[in-house]
Amino acid sequence: MSIITLLTDFGLDDEYVGVMKGVILSVNPAVAIVDITHRIDNQDIVQAAFTIHSAYRFFPDGTVHLVVVDPDVGMERAIIAAEIHRQFFIAPDNGVLSLMVADATVWPMVRVTNARYFLSPVSRTFHGRDKIAPVGAHVSKGIQLKALGPEIGRADVVCLEGLQAEVSENGEIIGRIVAIDHFGNLITNIDTARLTQAQRNDPAKTIQVKIGCRIIRGLSETYAGVAQNTPLALIGSREYLEIAVNRGNARRFFNAQKDDPVQVMV
Amino acid sequence: MSIITLLTDFGLDDEYVGVMKGVILSVNPAVAIVDITHRIDNQDIVQAAFTIHSAYRFFPDGTVHLVVVDPDVGMERAIIAAEIHRQFFIAPDNGVLSLMVADATVWPMVRVTNARYFLSPVSRTFHGRDKIAPVGAHVSKGIQLKALGPEIGRADVVCLEGLQAEVSENGEIIGRIVAIDHFGNLITNIDTARLTQAQRNDPAKTIQVKIGCRIIRGLSETYAGVAQNTPLALIGSREYLEIAVNRGNARRFFNAQKDDPVQVMV
Amino acid sequence: MSIITLLTDFGLDDEYVGVMKGVILSVNPAVAIVDITHRIDNQDIVQAAFTIHSAYRFFPDGTVHLVVVDPDVGMERAIIAAEIHRQFFIAPDNGVLSLMVADATVWPMVRVTNARYFLSPVSRTFHGRDKIAPVGAHVSKGIQLKALGPEIGRADVVCLEGLQAEVSENGEIIGRIVAIDHFGNLITNIDTARLTQAQRNDPAKTIQVKIGCRIIRGLSETYAGVAQNTPLALIGSREYLEIAVNRGNARRFFNAQKDDPVQVMV
Numbered sequence: 001m002s003i004i005t006l007l008t009d010f011g012l013d014d015e016y017v018g019v020m021k022g023v024i025l026s027v028n029p030a031v032a033i034v035d036i037t038h039r040i041d042n043q044d045i046v047q048a049a050f051t052i053h054s055a056y057r058f059f060p061d062g063t064v065h066l067v068v069v070d071p072d073v074g075m076e077r078a079i080i081a082a083e084i085h086r087q088f089f090i091a092p093d094n095g096v097l098s099l100m101v102a103d104a105t106v107w108p109m110v111r112v113t114n115a116r117y118f119l120s121p122v123s124r125t126f127h128g129r130d131k132i133a134p135v136g137a138h139v140s141k142g143i144q145l146k147a148l149g150p151e152i153g154r155a156d157v158v159c160l161e162g163l164q165a166e167v168s169e170n171g172e173i174i175g176r177i178v179a180i181d182h183f184g185n186l187i188t189n190i191d192t193a194r195l196t197q198a199q200r201n202d203p204a205k206t207i208q209v210k211i212g213c214r215i216i217r218g219l220s221e222t223y224a225g226v227a228q229n230t231p232l233a234l235i236g237s238r239e240y241l242e243i244a245v246n247r248g249n250a251r252r253f254f255n256a257q258k259d260d261p262v263q264v265m266v
Numbered sequence: 267m268s269i270i271t272l273l274t275d276f277g278l279d280d281e282y283v284g285v286m287k288g289v290i291l292s293v294n295p296a297v298a299i300v301d302i303t304h305r306i307d308n309q310d311i312v313q314a315a316f317t318i319h320s321a322y323r324f325f326p327d328g329t330v331h332l333v334v335v336d337p338d339v340g341m342e343r344a345i346i347a348a349e350i351h352r353q354f355f356i357a358p359d360n361g362v363l364s365l366m367v368a369d370a371t372v373w374p375m376v377r378v379t380n381a382r383y384f385l386s387p388v389s390r391t392f393h394g395r396d397k398i399a400p401v402g403a404h405v406s407k408g409i410q411l412k413a414l415g416p417e418i419g420r421a422d423v424v425c426l427e428g429l430q431a432e433v434s435e436n437g438e439i440i441g442r443i444v445a446i447d448h449f450g451n452l453i454t455n456i457d458t459a460r461l462t463q464a465q466r467n468d469p470a471k472t473i474q475v476k477i478g479c480r481i482i483r484g485l486s487e488t489y490a491g492v493a494q495n496t497p498l499a500l501i502g503s504r505e506y507l508e509i510a511v512n513r514g515n516a517r518r519f520f521n522a523q524k525d526d527p528v529q530v531m532v
Numbered sequence: 533m534s535i536i537t538l539l540t541d542f543g544l545d546d547e548y549v550g551v552m553k554g555v556i557l558s559v560n561p562a563v564a565i566v567d568i569t570h571r572i573d574n575q576d577i578v579q580a581a582f583t584i585h586s587a588y589r590f591f592p593d594g595t596v597h598l599v600v601v602d603p604d605v606g607m608e609r610a611i612i613a614a615e616i617h618r619q620f621f622i623a624p625d626n627g628v629l630s631l632m633v634a635d636a637t638v639w640p641m642v643r644v645t646n647a648r649y650f651l652s653p654v655s656r657t658f659h660g661r662d663k664i665a666p667v668g669a670h671v672s673k674g675i676q677l678k679a680l681g682p683e684i685g686r687a688d689v690v691c692l693e694g695l696q697a698e699v700s701e702n703g704e705i706i707g708r709i710v711a712i713d714h715f716g717n718l719i720t721n722i723d724t725a726r727l728t729q730a731q732r733n734d735p736a737k738t739i740q741v742k743i744g745c746r747i748i749r750g751l752s753e754t755y756a757g758v759a760q761n762t763p764l765a766l767i768g769s770r771e772y773l774e775i776a777v778n779r780g781n782a783r784r785f786f787n788a789q790k791d792d793p794v795q796v797m798v
């Protein structure tokens with residue numbers, strides 16, 4: 001059985017996610033549909049880019065991921081489809097696949113233009129339902145990406161810059177919060193590779209994490225590894241630096257917001 | 267594989283939706299279950315009526331739709347099951363299927379009374395679980411509606427009046443907001459047929475949409491078709507008139523609430 | 533087709549639930565996954581214990597229930613797996629299965645230690661994904677619990693005391709609110725057995741339910757069985773005493789919170 005995942009900013013209040021599933025099952029009744037999340041902050045392409053990049057690796061080969069965060073629906077932006085690491089990704093060409101496309105083995109990638117695989121008529125307000133859902137269902141049934149439209153290269157798609165944290169020459173890392181999870185944990189764009197780089201391959205060096213005017217010394221291994229209501233930094237399940245409070249809520253503790261800066265010094 | 271959809275006001279905080287699925291899968295392990303939404307405003311039969319009417323057309327023939335918005339659970343109200351446009355609908359007889367039953371080809375429709383298809387015992391607080399879920403699962407397995415109870419006609423069921431907008435003699439349309447979606451878009455009960463009627467078949471005529479003391483001139487084709495933070499009117503994905511704000515939130519922009527009036531003048 | 537259910541406090545904002553499903557489907561592509569709820573209050577083991585105990589009975593034999601409310605993830609607490617009433621339960625050993633394990637027919641129960649069934653590597657922050665999901669998927673495919681680790685007995689697992697209400701010698705019941713549902717209904721830990729016991733097997737005796745300084749006399753059979761906006765007590769769908777307000781919200785009506793006391797006098 002093949003799998004289609006959905007990642008959107010639609011929320012769950014309305015029928016939008018449900019009708020996408022109806023369209024998918026009309027084309028491929030045997031597919032399993034998995035919601036990654038529908039609660040990406042409205043139109044937050046960056047948050048969606050990190051989320052799909054964190055989630056896809058836990059799905060089997062051949063999974064088809066539909067990423068629908070699409071503030072310019074109905075305008076000129078294209079829809080793209082790509083095979084990356086033996087999985088499939090279909091999304092508006094607005095940068096939401098930037099972290100996926102930056103990976104090494106993208107092949108092939110196409111601009112989706114073949115109306116044969118769309119609903120008819122196509123609305124100008126809901127391409128998730130009218131284009132991306134039926135195209136994804138056809139891909140899950142095995143059609144080749146090249147049947148969807150002309151092949152394109154990395155240079156042809158929108159790529160967001162500056163998503164990952166930067167490491168300065170002295171090894172200081174300048175990052176920021178890209179998501180705040182359900183528990184109030186602050187998830188940064190500082191990955192383990194950059195932390196290792198900052199430590200200059202000496203993992204014994206103690207890391208200091210600066211958020212606001214507070215400094216957290218050292219990395220914890222678990223959320224419960226410090227006293228209750230004490231802040232800590234750790235490598236979260238996404239393999240990115242995360243700031244949390246044991247049995248508490250780091251968002252409230254630090255009065256933090258998405259995009260707030262986080263620095264790491266060694 | 268057959269499909270059962272769920273549309274309720276149960277929310278997702280509790281086990282209620284999950285146990286309905288357990289009951290369904292106990293009867294028909296092979297069915298695919300799709301959530302349309304569980305966030306209908308509590309006991310809002312009108313909002314549910316519009317939602318199922320907007321969503322069903324994206325599902326394949328034979329789909330079984332369970333609509334459980336049921337403020338009078340345990341009282342005398344009946345449960346009804348109907349085949350409409352080659353799909354099946356099961357719901358309390360409280361008007362939640364009004365827009366479906368108004369459609370042309372309802373056949374047959376029954377009052378669901380055959381306890382053989384219910385859980386035993388039946389509680390008086392959760393007919394979604396004890397009656398509608400198992401009955402829906404049996405229908406998805408192919409039992410005839412007539413096996414569920416006596417056949418009834420349109421005149422036998424509760425039908426809500428005044429759901430659709432009205433067109434006055436001079437072509438003015440008097441409608442209202444029936445749902446506000448996750449993005450803050452204001453969805454009215456003014457459909458494209460009524461808009462065309464108001465334009466007296468001259469689509470060149472500019473429409474004016476009045477909400478509060480503000481007038482929006484003309485229809486946009488896309489959400490991004492006006493400047494940012496500017497309000498617009500368009501035909502939404504439900505094929506009803508919708509008021510939105512490009513990259514903004516119309517609910518907050520207009521301080522709007524469900525049931526607020528919306529007028530269209532030509 | 534086998535079934536796996538998920539019951540967590542992860543919420544739906546993030547990719548956490550989705551990646552658990554990806555892991556499950558990677559091991560067992562043919563399983564049906566049902567969300568019981570992901571909105572257990574953060575780290576509320578008691579609420580989760582009542583929820584799984586209320587929900588499991590509506591699932592068919594062989595269902596595998598994964599309960600992930602796990603404030604001590606990454607610490608020394610074990611993960612346990614048990615077969616109870618011909619269904620399977622996998623959870624951290626923190627008391628979340630207390631009400632299940634208290635049931636009569638637990639056999640067998642094991643401590644889950646066999647890393648062969650885990651993801652590799654195992655993180656210290658997300659055992660739901662790295663241990664419980666893949667183990668659950670293997671159980672759904674038919675592996676024996678004994679393959680997962682050493683067999684243990686009831687005395688070996690964490691058991692929460694005082695979950696159920698107490699009945700005093702004069703038949704007064706001292707309970708509390710353990711969950712407040714989406715409709716604002718106040719769900720207590722007073723079950724029908726205790727109510728019967730308080731009535732001393734004379735069901736004609738009128739029950740009085742005390743919440744705050746208010747007394748509700750008698751049990752209603754349905755939510756709509758009293759005047760609108762009037763409070764009532766009834767046996768809810770969980771088979772526990774529940775306090776509600778017809779077409780209203782008991783949480784707001786009583787300004788109630790979880791853990792508030794509820795007394796029953798006869």
